[in-house]
Amino acid sequence: MPYALASTRHAERVRGAIEGRIPAPSDSSRLVSSWQRSFERYQLDPGSVIGPRVLGAGELREIRDREESFLRASGQCLSRLHDMVREADYCVMLTDAHGVTIDYRIDRERRHDFKHAGLHMGSCWSESEEGTCGIATVLTDLAPITVHKTDHFRAAFTTLTCSAAPIFAPGGELIGVLDASAVQSPDNRESQRIVNQLVRQSATLIEDGYFLHRTAACWMLFGHQNRNYVEAQPEWLIAFDESGNVVAANRRARECVPGLDGPRHIDELFDSSHVQLRDVGRIEAIAALRLRATGAMLYARIRAPLGRSGPASAPRGTAAPVSHAYAPETDRSALGPFLRSTDARVAGNARVAQRVAGKRLPILLLGETGAGKEVFARAIHESGARRNRPFVAVNCGALPESLIESELFGYAPGAFTGARRHGARGKIAMADGGTLFLDEIGDMPLALQTRLLRVLAEGEVLPLGGETPVRVNLDVICATHRDLAQMSAAGTFRDDLYYRLSGAVLALPPLRERHDIAMLIETVFAEEAQAAGRPLALDRALAARLAAFDWPGNLRQLRNAMRYACAVCDAALVDARHLSADLAARLPEDTLDSPASAALSAFSLTALPPADERERIAAALTAHRWHPNDAARALGISRATLYRRIAKYGIVAPHRR
Ligand SMILES: Nc1ncnc2c1ncn2[C@@H]1O[C@H](COP(=O)(O)OP(=O)(O)OP(=O)(O)O)[C@@H](O)[C@H]1O
Numbered sequence: 001m002p003y004a005l006a007s008t009r010h011a012e013r014v015r016g017a018i019e020g021r022i023p024a025p026s027d028s029s030r031l032v033s034s035w036q037r038s039f040e041r042y043q044l045d046p047g048s049v050i051g052p053r054v055l056g057a058g059e060l061r062e063i064r065d066r067e068e069s070f071l072r073a074s075g076q077c078l079s080r081l082h083d084m085v086r087e088a089d090y091c092v093m094l095t096d097a098h099g100v101t102i103d104y105r106i107d108r109e110r111r112h113d114f115k116h117a118g119l120h121m122g123s124c125w126s127e128s129e130e131g132t133c134g135i136a137t138v139l140t141d142l143a144p145i146t147v148h149k150t151d152h153f154r155a156a157f158t159t160l161t162c163s164a165a166p167i168f169a170p171g172g173e174l175i176g177v178l179d180a181s182a183v184q185s186p187d188n189r190e191s192q193r194i195v196n197q198l199v200r201q202s203a204t205l206i207e208d209g210y211f212l213h214r215t216a217a218c219w220m221l222f223g224h225q226n227r228n229y230v231e232a233q234p235e236w237l238i239a240f241d242e243s244g245n246v247v248a249a250n251r252r253a254r255e256c257v258p259g260l261d262g263p264r265h266i267d268e269l270f271d272s273s274h275v276q277l278r279d280v281g282r283i284e285a286i287a288a289l290r291l292r293a294t295g296a297m298l299y300a301r302i303r304a305p306l307g308r309s310g311p312a313s314a315p316r317g318t319a320a321p322v323s324h325a326y327a328p329e330t331d332r333s334a335l336g337p338f339l340r341s342t343d344a345r346v347a348g349n350a351r352v353a354q355r356v357a358g359k360r361l362p363i364l365l366l367g368e369t370g371a372g373k374e375v376f377a378r379a380i381h382e383s384g385a386r387r388n389r390p391f392v393a394v395n396c397g398a399l400p401e402s403l404i405e406s407e408l409f410g411y412a413p414g415a416f417t418g419a420r421r422h423g424a425r426g427k428i429a430m431a432d433g434g435t436l437f438l439d440e441i442g443d444m445p446l447a448l449q450t451r452l453l454r455v456l457a458e459g460e461v462l463p464l465g466g467e468t469p470v471r472v473n474l475d476v477i478c479a480t481h482r483d484l485a486q487m488s489a490a491g492t493f494r495d496d497l498y499y500r501l502s503g504a505v506l507a508l509p510p511l512r513e514r515h516d517i518a519m520l521i522e523t524v525f526a527e528e529a530q531a532a533g534r535p536l537a538l539d540r541a542l543a544a545r546l547a548a549f550d551w552p553g554n555l556r557q558l559r560n561a562m563r564y565a566c567a568v569c570d571a572a573l574v575d576a577r578h579l580s581a582d583l584a585a586r587l588p589e590d591t592l593d594s595p596a597s598a599a600l601s602a603f604s605l606t607a608l609p610p611a612d613e614r615e616r617i618a619a620a621l622t623a624h625r626w627h628p629n630d631a632a633r634a635l636g637i638s639r640a641t642l643y644r645r646i647a648k649y650g651i652v653a654p655h656r657r
Pocket residue numbers: 065066367368369370371372373374375376439479481524555556557559
């Protein structure tokens with residue numbers, strides 16, 4: 001059938017089903033509702049044969065950078081799923097929480113066919129733009145689905161079959177969607193059952209991998225109802241802190257353990273205390289636990305926190321003690337890592353953000369370039385009630401003045417020469433229901449400030465060349481490295497806009513002033529080492545020098561430096577030789593000259609051959625009068641590892657002999 005005729009028939013069929021004149025395509029109420037929304041709310045054309053919107057390379061790179069740990073945690077699962085479905089001509093796509101394709105696996109020789117069908121990197125699959133399709137429907141309903149051929153709303157996609165499943169972050173919020181799509185497949189929808197099942201299983205695997213990555217610093221319970229599966233395939237993952245507060249639980253654990261959707265303490269869940277669990281973790285045994293709520297038995301392996309090292313944690317200033325007495329609900333959200341920061345300013349900002357988020361109060365983030373303003377803005381969005389709605393970022397400083405207006409406000413059909421025939425929705429309208437993040441707001445031209453003020457005051461946006469304003473309901477977070485108060489006093493920034501945007505003003509400290517700088521260095525290094533795919537350790541003298549550096553480019557510079565070092569290092573230990581020449585020349589000299597540091601280099605496990613390990617541990621313990629914390633710090637290992645090694649070598653303290 002000619003393409004145009006087929007698309008007209010499809011459009012007729014969709015309209016007929018929505019108006020109740022002909023039966024719906026399937027008995028799925030989710031598909032029918034999605035068709036209705038696509039038609040009525042988003043006013044999309046079912047006869048349209050235009051492919052999906054595809055992001056430019058720069059915008060895609062930014063999103064991939066932001067999602068780097070998610071991408072890292074999912075890469076292998078994507079390849080494994082593709083290996084299973086490639087023979088049947090499927091490609092595999094991973095999107096972020098807004099439906100942007102950020103990774104995919106595709107057979108090289110079929111690349112052209114998939115690309116022609118719109119299945120490629122950077123393609124955007126929101127329901128408001130593409131109508132009913134696998135990814136969009138999962139984004140809306142947060143449940144797996146198969147959207148088969150003419151189940152799709154737009155004629156452009158009626159040859160595709162797509163099975164998609166949601167992926168949730170440890171805090172329970174959506175982080176992405178996994179999808180397997182074929183360009184051609186049998187007409188029978190049942191043929192998709194197995195692919196649908198494989199996609200669901202792979203989504204759960206990615207979710208658990210990401211969960212373990214994000215909670216590496218916690219104690220971890222790997223559980224299963226059957227003892228034999230505890231090692232092979234644990235189903236329940238529960239992360240808890242040193243004091244026994246549950247920090248996060250995976251989906252299966254939340255489904256099976258009553259009450260895990262709120263703040264909980266390990267001692268309330270099981271008839272064994274968190275102290276007993278930690279002891280089990282030290283000897284790496286399997287524990288039998290009884291659930292207090294139901295009496296059901298569970299078998300679990302307990303793992304100590306990973307990758308904690310001592311002295312590198314506090315080279316600058318003394319960290320304020322953090323209270324972990326009881327993890328509040330929001331500690332488990334995207335703001336959790338900020339709330340738990342040992343830097344009082346970072347934790348204070350997170351507490352304020354947590355309170356004002358979702359209260360229709362604009363937030364203004366101040367801070368130097370690379371200080372993490374956008375990352376923090378995302379965390380605010382993801383920890384609030386609008387977390388499953390769009391987070392739309394606009395960099396007002398990166399766009400030429402002539403483009404910001406249409407980019408932000410959109411334009412009506414034929415608004416100007418070169419405009420798209422159907423017009424375009426602006427970023428403000430795209431953020432409807434979610435959060436609009438305006439980066440470098442200080443660079444916004446004065447004329448546009450006036451228009452923005454109107455949007456904020458009236459909750460309406462008027463597209464360029466349009467006549468009918470569109471109502472929008474959104475949270476606004478702005479960021480700048482400039483002094484907006486001074487700019488508004490000097491008349492270069494509208495003072496009425498400044499007052500409207502600064503509902504809550506949060507100043508993010510530069511990296512050099514942060515008390516948690518050592519921990520950040522460790523975390524960023526661990527992430528980059530993992531991305532490099534090799535076991536790498538950071539030289540402790542270098543860690544101390546990095547912590548004493550001024551970092552004019554803040555966290556962005558730190559991440560690039562660690563990425564570079566991990567890439568060029570061809571040994572197991574990353575040291576100063578692996579830094580870029582520019583950074584190496586600017587770093588302060590060795591700072592490891594304090595008595596504690598001298599002890600550190602004398603005992604460091606990374607510096608001496610492994611054969612001497614028992615002697616070194618015994619010597620460190622003796623030198624530190626058997627204080628485990630001090631000895632572990634001197635050895636550069638965690639306390640849990642020290643205990644394991646003491647047990648391994650049968651070292652006994654003199655007062656116990
Ligand atoms: N809390 C964090 N932990 C680890 N890395 C971070 C953190 N915050 C930011 N980064 C790293 O720094 C990079 C820059 O962060 P971000 O874009 O949020 O900074 P920014 O202040 O918005 O910068 P700019 O002012 O230039 O727009 C991120 O891509 C990420 O790699």
